[in-house]
Each structure stands twice: as C-alpha cells, then as structure tokens.
Amino acid sequence: MNKQNILFKGVVVLVLGLNLIIRVWGLEVSPTSINWDEASIGYNAYSILTTGKDEYGTYLPLSLRSFNDYKPALYAYLSIPFIKLMGLSQTSVRMVSVVAGTLSLIPLLLFINILLKKKWWSFLIWMFYCLDPLRLHFSRVSLETNLSLSFFSFGAWYLLKDKLANGYTASKNMILATIFLALSAYSYHSARLAVPLLMIFVLIDPFKYLLNKNKFEWKSLLNLKYVLLFFILILPIFNDFGSQKILTRFTQENIFNKFYPFTPRNMFRFDLNTFLRINPLYYLIGIIAGHTAAYFSPANYSVNFYHWIKNSVMYVPEFNMLGFWNSILLVPGIYILLKNFRNTKYRLVFYWVVAALTPSAITWNWFHTLRSANLIPAVEIISILPIIYLIKLNYSKKRLTVMFGLLVLFGWQSIFVINNELVYANYENQGEYQPGGFKEGTPIISSLIDKYQKIIIDTPHAQGYIFFLFYQMMDPEIIQSIAKNRTYGMDNGNSEIKFGKYEFRKIDWPKDRDLSNTILWMPATTPQEAIDNRPGAKAIFLKGPTIKYNSAMIVTLD
C-alpha cells in the first residue's frame, strides 16, 4: 500500500470517527427522551438478554410482537452487547443506530468514487454528505430502518460494484450482496419488498432492452437464482409467527385499504355515471402514480412537511430528507441521470430509487421518509451527479469558483444541521415522539415504591407502560407471566394493564382521591388546591422537555 493510500484511508477513518462522535454526542439528553418504539426495542432486548425470551415469553423471536406491530427483532439482538456493557439506557438502545448510521457512510463514499474515479474529490463531496440531515437524525434514534439502510447500502454496493465498474456480476460479490440484503430484510419490513425488486431490476436490466432494442437475453434469468437465495434466507421470518401477522403493518397501511373507493368519497356513488365518468380505477392509478412521482419531486425532500411526518420520529425540523443544497442539486441531478440513461451505471441508480420507493408508494402516505429510507443513498448520488459533472469538466477558474462556493454552502449547512439536530430538534419535537416526564418521574417512583401498596398510572400515551418497563428495568419474568392476558396493542386501543404494584388506567380524581397507600401518576391538570384539600396528599410536578410546562404529576396518597 503506498503512502497516498494510507493517508487517504487515514482521513476517511478520521472523518468516520468524527461522524461517530457527532452521532453519539449527548445521546442521553438529545433526543430528550426515548419514544415508545425505542423503549419497546430496548426492553425486549433486555428481556432476551436476561431470559432468552421477549416480553410475551416467545423464545428467541425473529419478530417482536411489541404493540402487535411485529417489529423485526434484529435491532434488539444487536443491542444486547451494548445493553450488557452500558446497562439499559437511552444511549445503549441507540448505539446500534449510531454504529449502523456511521458505517452506512462507507458504501456512499465507494459509490461516489466509482462514479467520479477521483478519490480526493469523492472524499470532499462525501464529507459534506455525511451530515445529511436525515442520516444524522436517523442515526441518533433507535430505528430499525436505519439498521436496514446500512445493510441495504452494503448489499447494494456488492450487488452493483462489478456492474458499475465492469458491467458484469461476480458470483462472490453476489453472495455477499444477498447476505447483506437479507440482513436488511431482517431489520425492517420495507426491505422485504425493496430487495427482490432491486435484485431483479439490476440482474435483468429491463430498460437496456427498451433503449437499445436488443433481443432479450434469456440467460440473464439464471441470475435470478440469487433472488431465490434471498427468499430462502428470509423464510424463517415468515415461519416465526406466520405471514399474516408479519404482514400486519402492511394490512393496516396499504393504499387499497385506506383509499377505497378511490374516487373522492363525496362524488362516489354505486351507479353507472360514476363508473363511466369518474371511474375508481382512474383515481387509483392516479394515486399510485402520485405516490411514485412524489419521490422524484425535489420539494418533498426539503419543503413539503406532511402531518404524518411532522408528528413522528421522522421529523427533522427545517428539513425533510435532504439538505437545502442537496435538494436543489437534485433538480439538475435528475436531468443528468436521464441524460445518461443509456449508460448502465446511471440506470442502476434509477433502479435503486424505484426499488426502494416501491414499499412506500403502496402505502397510504404520499411521502414517507421512514419507509423509503433505503433510497437515501441513491437520491444522494443523484444530487451529487451535477458536482461530478462539474468536476469532470475541463479545468477552469469558473469551475473552481463554483466548487468553492458549493463547499462553503455545504460547510455552512453542516454547522446548521448539527445545531438543529442536536439541540433545536428537541424543542420542536417535544411532546410528540419525545413524551416528557417518564425519564424524570420513574426514578422518583423507584424511590417511593417500597412505601406504597399500589401505583396507578394515567398517561395520554397508549403504550405508557413501556416507559416504566424500560426506565425501571422491570423484571421480564413478571411481564412474561401476564402475557397470556394481554390483548392490547397499538391499534386495539385498550392499554389497561396490571403487573406487580402497577396499574395502568384512567384516574378519576374525585373518586380515586379516597384511595390510601397509593401513588397516582397523572396529567398535570388537577389543580394544586384540589391536592391540598385531600389530607395526606402530596404532589410532585414533573417538568417536560421544556421549562415552560409540567408534563405530569405524581401524587402520593398516604
């Protein structure tokens, strides 16, 4: 290895290290608190670590029943070493995402370099794309999709590298690709559809025949054996709980379920006029076309904030998926992609986008960053294409000025992104996917629990119990022992549950104030005066993520 190579790899490792630090920095306070999915993954990992079973008592499951949404369990398994080392905490449960998010930057650099073939320029561009707002955000929250993205990126790298460089597919790399892509499918639902689509598109390359009018090469169908291998590798997922339960999320969210009867409801009638003039099929195809086109619409990557994004873990204030400049570059990027569509390299990027957006396009949301996360690297590559084009142009002062301007803008944006993600986002997201009070209140409960017979908890969150299991590291065997009686779930509504001294239900203050030897945890809406009027009652107010309001109150009834 020559000195140049050592230096290059050294700086790459340095930048990766810096990215790891930015991702891991202050995880205990930012995002302020864990959300219910993080709590569930963390607690189930803890449960598997200590008992070998999840909270429902299933032995080494491949999917976590959790809130009846059957989360892929790989993230929880990979969290076990961190929980073992660091204990069950916000940081330990987020570490898999941190590491996966950092590692996923490597394939991005490799892809840029294979297109540009100038490693230092590739490095410079990559450095700024490492701090893409959504990449940074997803890396600081325990998200199965981020783990899936990382495996998907490595899988796509092994799948595409030979094709990009030499135009053929090497079997060694194909096997590696299939394994990584299968791991991606073990990590998140979307990959289970995106992976076979990507493999089929890449291995068959349908547009080649359309553009060049070549005869179809039947031999290429033999390559589909890797798709078969992929399905064999992921078969155990469906065997675990049965395919129907694994597909629960799709059943709830699919486009057909939510939009039926497709023609706007206020115009739809069961009559001939509707059938002839406003046919549901016309609207259904329109909706699917819209969902697909949404992922080619630069406005969606930066300025169109949909309500389901704004109130969820996907939300990055000020951004949606890409940075401002990245989104602007996406416009000429799409043009360059189409301009070079006859070139296999560019077609492969297009296939990646189409495969990765499909799982999201067939669900009801117009644009969904979580379900389409696997397309992030491909979209980033498209937005890098204009820079690559610029670099490949002949040397000129003008070119250097533009490049310098871009670097300044990207650097400036990166500073804003760090500030925005690590601090400001906590203010914007408070109360939504970062419910306040649990982190502050559970240690208080732990200190009081021995003195009281019962704790009644009333929270506005449907799965409030999971925060207590997580923060108090509740003995999993207690929870597993009540598994048979648990019917509640995310969409079942009923979150009333009892275990040990804990009871989760609505609190009726005029009635429950008469209880004794009890702790009540309730929204901070009952006036202090009412508490003072009950002899032997004391209230402790729990601050929310901001100092402006109390998120809950603990009332001790002696």
Added chain:
Amino acid sequence: MALGYPPSAVQVGLGIEVNIVRIISWLILGLGINYFFNSLALEWNIFGLRAAMLLVVISPSLMALWLIDPWISMYLGLLLVGLALYFKSRNNLVLIVIAATIFIFNFWQYGNNSSIFRVFNIEKTSTEVISHFLGEDSLSEKIDFPLFFRRLGYNKYFFVVKNLAKEGLGFINFESWFFQEFHPTDNKSFVILFWPAVFPFFIGLWFLADRKEKRKQNFILILIGLALLNYFFNNGPIYLRQILAVLPLVLIIGDGFEVIKKWKWLMGLMIFLLFYGFQAGIYDWKSQMEYWFDNRPLAYDYIYKTIKTLDISDRTVEVTGLIGDSKIYCRYYLGKICDSKTFKFASFDLREGHQTNKYYIGFMGEFLGSDFNNNFPQNWRQKINDKGLKIVSEMKVKNTIAYRYGDYLLVAIDE
C-alpha cells in the same frame, strides 16, 4: 360557461356581461397560445407542438384563468406573444422586457407581499433566528454548544439563504404540477396538468436530455427561469404562482409524445387517459363547484338572484358586506337601483333589534351574534323566528367564507 360559475369580483368590476368578458379572455389567451406555438413550429417538431398546444388548452389552471380573471389571462396572452417574439429574434432586450413585465404585473397585483420580499425581510428573519435561540434556551436538558458555533448557523444571513433555497424548491413541485387533486394537504388549488401527463413528461425529459439540441434546451431553460420569476413575485394561490410553468412542461410533454407515437397502443392509451382526465376534471368541478372555486361569487349570485324574486318596491334591503364589495355585484345584477336608498351594504348586527319591512340578507351570525369558534345552536332557525323575523330563503355555504358568522346565508324580513 357551461359550468355556470358566476362572475368573479374582477369580472364584475369591468361592468360588462360576464360571458363577453370570458370570451374576450379566452380569445386573448387563445391568440397568445396560437401565436406562441406557431412561432415555435419553425424549429420544433410539429407533432409534439400540437400535443403541447392541446395540453395547454385543456390545462385546468388555464381554464380557471379565463373563467375567473381577465387581467391574468391578458397578462399571460401578452407574455406568450413576447416569448414567441423572443424565440424568433433571440433578442435579449425582448427577454428583459418580458422579465420586467412579470415583475411589474405581479408588483401591481400583490405589492411587496410576495414571497420573495418576505424572504429578504431582515426584520422577520431576525425574529426567526431569535425564536430558534429562545426555543433552545427553554429546554430543560440540552447539549450546550459555544455561542459562536450556534451563531455560525443561527444568523440572519444564513436564514435568508436558507429561506431563499426553500422558497425556490417549492417551485419544482410535481404535486402542484400534476397531482393537486390527490394531494393530501387538501390545498385547494387547480392542478396545472392532469396526472396522466406525468408519464409523457418523464419520457419527454429523457428525450430532451438525450438529444443535443442546445437551442431547444436553452429555450426551455429560459421558460423555467421566467416561470420561477413569476413564482417568486406572485402571491396568489399555488396555481397562479406556477402558471408560467405550464409552458416548459407542455413542451417537454410534447417531446414525450414524439417518442411515444412509435407505440400506437401507448399513444392511444395516453390520449384516452388525458381526455378521460379532462372530462373527469370537468365533472369534478361541476359537482363540487363550491369546493374548487371561490365561494364569494356563488354567495353574491344567490343573494342578487334571490332579491330579483322579492317585492322590494316599498321596502329597503340591507345586504351583508362581510365578504367583499357587495355594491359592485349589486350593480352588475340589478343595475342603477343599487345606488338608491333602497339598498344598504354593510355588515349588520340584529342582537339588539331590527326594523320592520326591511329585508336583511346576511350570515346567521349577523342575526344571532358572531361566535369565535363558528359554533351556532342547532335551533338557530327557531331563534331567528323568535326575534320576529321570517326566513324567506337560505343557502348553506360550504368552506366557510365568513368565519365566526356561520355557514348559512339567509334572507329574512319582519313583515
């Protein structure tokens, strides 16, 4: 016209019969379109141009223009002529005149309220920067970055650049170009082109990029630039802001049709889908006029057509002024009688009492008192009757246009 949508305030203000105004708007726009596409025919392929022209003609946004706003129709017609002249001459002076026209027209219409002025408003930007600082400072627990680092990202210069980038990005919006009627934000606006056009658009974009026709590519780039200029300086609904985008879009789609025509079945399918979209769109407009269009002309149409049926010979009429200039509508529908003492045009409040032998025409809140949340009792008819007023006629106005005053427009009298 077949839609039966009543005249808009701008059309009424001209004092000419609305159908004549619409025909003139349509002619001006039509002549502009014809001249523009004929001029392009010198270098463009004829088939693609015809397809593009057809798409412009059936564009919902353009149809809405000649239906509602004669001034913008005229503006667009003139721009089309200007653009055709530029295409023929390639004289940059013509281009400057076109850009100046876009700026002056929008400034005349919206003053300094357009988005670009907001972006460069330093006072507003400073407030936005401060709100970021205040938000962060209110957190109970947080990572403390040094102030200089925070300042590097949170300063008015960065925020101006950021807001400018965001504003510009809103222009490249496939949702408002092709999918407005499906769009989940329920942003009430007309779509630029029906969604089936998205397929030939992508094919056309590829075709345009694939070929080395610099002159054509540059012209489309100029059209996009001018459309962006209009987008920045216009403060109307999204379809008006994006109205000039229709030209580069249809030219690209026209190229798409040039590619598609090789496959007759695909061409047939595309034409079928586009015309099906057109008729479905018209059906949608007709059956939900109050959803897609401004409800005020509908309300005035109802008011003055109802007055025509009333006996007002020895009575007076008080008409609500809550939804704009009622008198110009009155003159349009009823003529000079509106200048007499018979009519009074202002919002009224009948909580304290009313006069007899006088028609009151207004929203339910003007009869019962306004409500901050627009909530009115179920028995509102009874309550108005209890006041001694008889409801002669009523109309439910969808998409509340007089919030706090209810959704019912009433005609009532105490005889």
